[in-house]
Amino acid sequence: MILLVDLCYRPGSLGEAEFVRPIADIVQACGYRSEICHFTEWERVNKDGTEAVILCGTPLKDNLFAEMTECFAWIRESPVPVLGICAGMQAVVLAYGGSIEENPEIGMITVRCRVSGDPIFRDNEWTAYGLHRFGTVPGNEFIVLAESDACIQAVRHHTDPVYGVQFHPEVRNTWVVERFLSTLVSHDKTR
Amino acid sequence: MKLGVLFSGGKDSVYATYLAMQKEEVSCLISLVSENCESYMFHTPNIHLTSLQAEAMGIPILEYTTKGIEEEELEDLKQAISLAVEQYDIEGIVTGAVLSVYQASRIQKICDALSLWCYNPLWHIDQDRYMQSLIDEGFEVIISGVFSAPFDETWLGRRIDNEALRLLRLYAAKYSITLTGEGGELETLVTDAPFFKKKIVVLTSESVYANYNGRYHIQTAEVRDK
The missing domain is CATH 3.90.1490.10 (putative n-type atp pyrophosphatase, domain 2)
Incomplete structure (x- = not known):
């Protein structure tokens, strides 16, 4: 089971349909079951059988999550792989002591890979949909995997199975989620 | 949260209205009446019926006429949304965008400039499931x-x-x-x-x-x- 974390300002907001449901559909298409958990309810959720966690994005104006970094302390101790998408990447970076800074992008952008040998980010360059108010300033424990002209677009932790992507993979780049699941998650899709 | 829905009268904007009403307060519909039948941004067939649809829903509607010239119509949309903010005190916009980055990113930029929330509840929805839901x-x-x-x-x-x-x-x-x-x-x-x-x-x-x-x-x- 893949646990999808909703980072919108309240549980069950209108943003869930836009930012969580498309990711759930990609996960399902990959043959995995998913459940949704609001970021404020992390402690109360039964996480038995969780094989990976994906933190989803939020509307451009919805940045309350960034003021509640205590809700993301679990990321550093996560026993399963973590992927943060847009706001989710910002939460990941904040959890490890990094910061965010205003660096908006809206629309299609060009993303360039900065590393070789990563199992997810294998291409040199691609176009992606950016929709964010803040970019990230990760600490030294992260490897920068990809960048746009404006900001860092993808990171991976040096030792933990933790990734972040600033762009929205549900638009034309579903391979991000597909490769994350195929390379980092066990293949027992019935759990 | 008070929201205004960009409303063409087609299935996507109506279903987006339906979803928005389940989560927030829909204060008004906003219709851009384009004089250009080939408009890049705005649905045109039978746009004159949106006021009847608004009456059937019981939701106020703000209608704004645009010549439908590419890119200039975005300024008209911004004006229409600004009027809706003044008249209905809305804090955000809802659209029926499904796949169009062209439409969605332009409306996102307008909302950003006006400091408004922007919601696209049909974004990348499973098309088969969505069409079946409309019928069911x-x-x-x-x-x-x-x-x-x-x-x-x-x-x-x-x-x-x-x-x-x-x-x-x-x-x-x-x-x-x-x-x-x-x-x-x-x-x-x-x-x-x-x-x-x-x-x-x-x-x-x-x-x-x-x-x-x-x-x-x-x-x-x-x-x-x-």
């Missing part, structure tokens, strides 16, 4: 325009029911068109929905069709009790 939940959706092969004249004014959806699935597979018409293959109009307080009844209409391109013009219609 009782949305009366009729085809108001066709702009692609293999649609013939019989599709104009046709209601999207299970048989129509079966054919659309076949066409989508065979002709590489989108099931929802997101590629501009067809346009729709909603005459009734579960949240409509009243329904729209078409009294007179005319179809104009040639070479896989046709429009179903509703000349007269009225709102009636359900």
